[in-house]
Amino acid sequence: MVGESGCGKTVTALSIMRLVPEPPGRIVAPSSVRLRGTELLSLSEREMRDVRGDRIAMIFQEPLTSLNPVFTVGHQITEALELHRDLQGRAAREVAEAMLAEVGIPDAQRAFGTYPHQLSGGMRQRVMIAMALSCEPDLLIADEPTTALDVTIQAQILELLAELRRRHGMALILITHDLSVVAGVCDRVAVMYAGQIVECGTAAEVFTGPRHPYTQGLLASLPRLGHVQERLSMIPGAVPAPQDWPDACRFRERCPHAWQRCGQKAPPLFPLGAGRVSRCWLVEEPTRVAGAR
Amino acid sequence: MSDPAGSGRSAVRRPGLGLRLLAVLLPGTPQLLVRRWGRGALLLLAWLGLLSLAVTRMDRVFGAGRGARLEAWVAALTLVALAGGVALYAYRDALRFADVAEPRPRGQWGLVAQAFRRNRLAVFGLAVIALLYAAALLTPLLAPYNPLVPGDLASERLLSPSGSHWLGTDHFGRDVLSRILYGARISLTIGFVAVGISITIGTLLGAVSGYVGGRADAIIMRFVDMIISFPSLVLLITVVALFTPSIFLIVAVLGLTQWPGTARIVRGEVLSLKERDFVQAARALGYSRRRIVLRHLIPNALAPVIVTATLGIGNVIVLEAGLSFLGFGVQPPTPSWGTMVADGRVYLLNAWWLATCPGLAIVFTVLSFNLVGDGLRDALDPRLRA
Numbered sequence: 001m002v003g004e005s006g007c008g009k010t011v012t013a014l015s016i017m018r019l020v021p022e023p024p025g026r027i028v029a030p031s032s033v034r035l036r037g038t039e040l041l042s043l044s045e046r047e048m049r050d051v052r053g054d055r056i057a058m059i060f061q062e063p064l065t066s067l068n069p070v071f072t073v074g075h076q077i078t079e080a081l082e083l084h085r086d087l088q089g090r091a092a093r094e095v096a097e098a099m100l101a102e103v104g105i106p107d108a109q110r111a112f113g114t115y116p117h118q119l120s121g122g123m124r125q126r127v128m129i130a131m132a133l134s135c136e137p138d139l140l141i142a143d144e145p146t147t148a149l150d151v152t153i154q155a156q157i158l159e160l161l162a163e164l165r166r167r168h169g170m171a172l173i174l175i176t177h178d179l180s181v182v183a184g185v186c187d188r189v190a191v192m193y194a195g196q197i198v199e200c201g202t203a204a205e206v207f208t209g210p211r212h213p214y215t216q217g218l219l220a221s222l223p224r225l226g227h228v229q230e231r232l233s234m235i236p237g238a239v240p241a242p243q244d245w246p247d248a249c250r251f252r253e254r255c256p257h258a259w260q261r262c263g264q265k266a267p268p269l270f271p272l273g274a275g276r277v278s279r280c281w282l283v284e285e286p287t288r289v290a291g292a293r
Numbered sequence: 294m295s296d297p298a299g300s301g302r303s304a305v306r307r308p309g310l311g312l313r314l315l316a317v318l319l320p321g322t323p324q325l326l327v328r329r330w331g332r333g334a335l336l337l338l339a340w341l342g343l344l345s346l347a348v349t350r351m352d353r354v355f356g357a358g359r360g361a362r363l364e365a366w367v368a369a370l371t372l373v374a375l376a377g378g379v380a381l382y383a384y385r386d387a388l389r390f391a392d393v394a395e396p397r398p399r400g401q402w403g404l405v406a407q408a409f410r411r412n413r414l415a416v417f418g419l420a421v422i423a424l425l426y427a428a429a430l431l432t433p434l435l436a437p438y439n440p441l442v443p444g445d446l447a448s449e450r451l452l453s454p455s456g457s458h459w460l461g462t463d464h465f466g467r468d469v470l471s472r473i474l475y476g477a478r479i480s481l482t483i484g485f486v487a488v489g490i491s492i493t494i495g496t497l498l499g500a501v502s503g504y505v506g507g508r509a510d511a512i513i514m515r516f517v518d519m520i521i522s523f524p525s526l527v528l529l530i531t532v533v534a535l536f537t538p539s540i541f542l543i544v545a546v547l548g549l550t551q552w553p554g555t556a557r558i559v560r561g562e563v564l565s566l567k568e569r570d571f572v573q574a575a576r577a578l579g580y581s582r583r584r585i586v587l588r589h590l591i592p593n594a595l596a597p598v599i600v601t602a603t604l605g606i607g608n609v610i611v612l613e614a615g616l617s618f619l620g621f622g623v624q625p626p627t628p629s630w631g632t633m634v635a636d637g638r639v640y641l642l643n644a645w646w647l648a649t650c651p652g653l654a655i656v657f658t659v660l661s662f663n664l665v666g667d668g669l670r671d672a673l674d675p676r677l678r679a
Contacts, residue, residue, distance in 0.1 A: 019576055058577040067574075068575070068593070070593055
């Protein structure tokens with residue numbers, strides 16, 4: 001899931017976990033979140049707690065603050081195991097140490113007794129991953145897991161996530177604003193803009209043939225190897241604030257192709273076949289592309 | 294020649310049976326052998342002191358009357374525990390400098406302890422408090438006289454401090470030192486229990502208030518405002534005056550009126566903590582609200598609570614002394630520092646020790662608690678940690 005800051009990526013993830021604070025947040029009526037056929041929105045809060053951490057796990061952007069500073073790493077992993085897997089003492093400790101080893105932490109037995117402040121950012125993110133995966137969830141939501149890390153560590157963590165996903169046969173939702181991360185790890189991409197998904201498809205399709213002007217703009221703004229450019233291309237303007245979202249196309253103000261229709265009615269998600277969608281009137285009138293404002 | 298301590302330590306690198314035996318029989322002597330004078334002397338003195346106490350005061354445990362039997366046994370158990378503690382510490386300490394173990398990773402509390410040790414005054418305060426509590430628990434064995442039984446009014450009344458009565462006698466001919474020791478038990482117990490109650494209530498209510506927010510928060514905090522808006526002493530006197538004064542009542546009233554400060558502090562702490570990512574992470578792991586508050590937020594908010602608790606004990610001891618001074622607290626003949634000051638006040642000109650000694654006891658105790666509280670506050674503040 002890609003999009004710039006404040007476009008609703010994290011809120012979408014939190015809605016899947018049903019962790020959007022209510023009030024002020026609210027998941028509106030016709031919504032649906034299904035996990036292996038279970039409708040999560042109809043579960044009670046108690047049932048939902050059993051889903052969280054056990055079947056859906058989440059890791060966060062800031063490994064510096066996502067671990068509880070007063071407990072050892074081991075304590076935090078075993079707590080989840082005690083709750084969801086009913087493992088106690090030695091058994092829990094063994095699973096936790098195995099998990100720590102699996103996420104590539106050297107000397108897992110020693111790491112078990114360390115406090116978060118004794119670990120580097122990359123190591124802490126590994127601990128977060130170990131914690132999230134300790135109960136073998138069906139789905140892992142990684143909310144910008146590498147934003148706070150430097151590039152080398154970022155590559156390591158992404159590789160680790162991809163490998164763990166293969167090994168455990170688990171689904172991974174990766175939230176990021178970094179298109180290169182998506183290209184490297186993901187099968188399918190959803191592009192978000194101002195609280196809506198504007199385009200969705202396989203990573204290959206979206207990157208080679210973006211259909212929504214916003215996606216096109218994003219891709220055009222990437223620096224490319226071998227292209228000597230004086231300035232990077234950019235999308236003019238800024239994302240409108242939620243209270244300024246028009247009852248029309250939310251990208252219209254910044255869109256190079258916008259015309260009358262875009263200001264009159266909000267475009268729906270047009271299916272383009274094979275699970276691809278685009279939220280743009282251009283799908284209906286592709287000849288417009290050349291036309292000016 | 295290298296430094297003496299270093300060479301001394303290397304000499305006992307592999308402790309033999311003799312050294313171990315010495316460490317068990319006379320704790321502290323191995324430390325003296327390697328010229329750790331302070332530690333060795335302290336351990337040896339503590340050991341000998343406890344031993345002699347056990348030998349000379351044995352009859353008090355077995356010869357105690359019906360009412361005093363329980364507290365005599367408590368004192369005896371304390372004595373055994375203290376002696377065991379001293380011996381164990383000395384033994385392990387003696388073995389420790391023999392083989393220098395790899396330093397264990399310091400946890401949060403290890404860092405705090407390190408920072409705390411740098412503050413000499415606070416360490417001094419802690420030592421005084423430890424001694425006070427030890428003395429209070431050992432009082433039935435330590436006290437030279439019975440604190441309640443009046444002496445011979447003709448010959449033992451208002452004696453000035455001397456060899457047989459270190460701090461003199463009062464207007465009933467009772468030994469002041471014994472009364473202060475028994476009073477310490479009352480004051481420290483009241484301080485400890487009342488603060489324990491108020492800290493528990495304050496922490497729980499504050500955490501719930503901060504985490505749940507909304508209406509619960511508003512109700513709890515208005516209640517806090519209400520209690521705080523009463524002058525503490527007036528509220529206490531009013532409540533105590535309504536019932537027959539007893540120690541239980543004082544503990545209950547102090548415990549139930551001193552919590553709002555803690556509640557406010559914990560609430561503020563929780564308000565900022567709950568925005569941190571680890572709380573979100575805990576929710577994402579499916580932890581219940583109760584678990585998040587009790588097991589994740591409160592431990593994080595504990596630092597300021599410990600500081601308020603320590604300072605609070607001093608405060609409660611003063612309040613209790615104040616109440617007793619006014620006659621609403623501990624009732625005679627039970628000795629309490631407040632009552633003793635009140636009684637001694639009359640004789641201030643011809644028997645100064647009567648009011649001065651318990652007064653000094655109050656000052657030193659409260660001062661020690663405040664020093665420790667300040668030390669803890671500095672030690673727990675990561676910004677001040679080097």
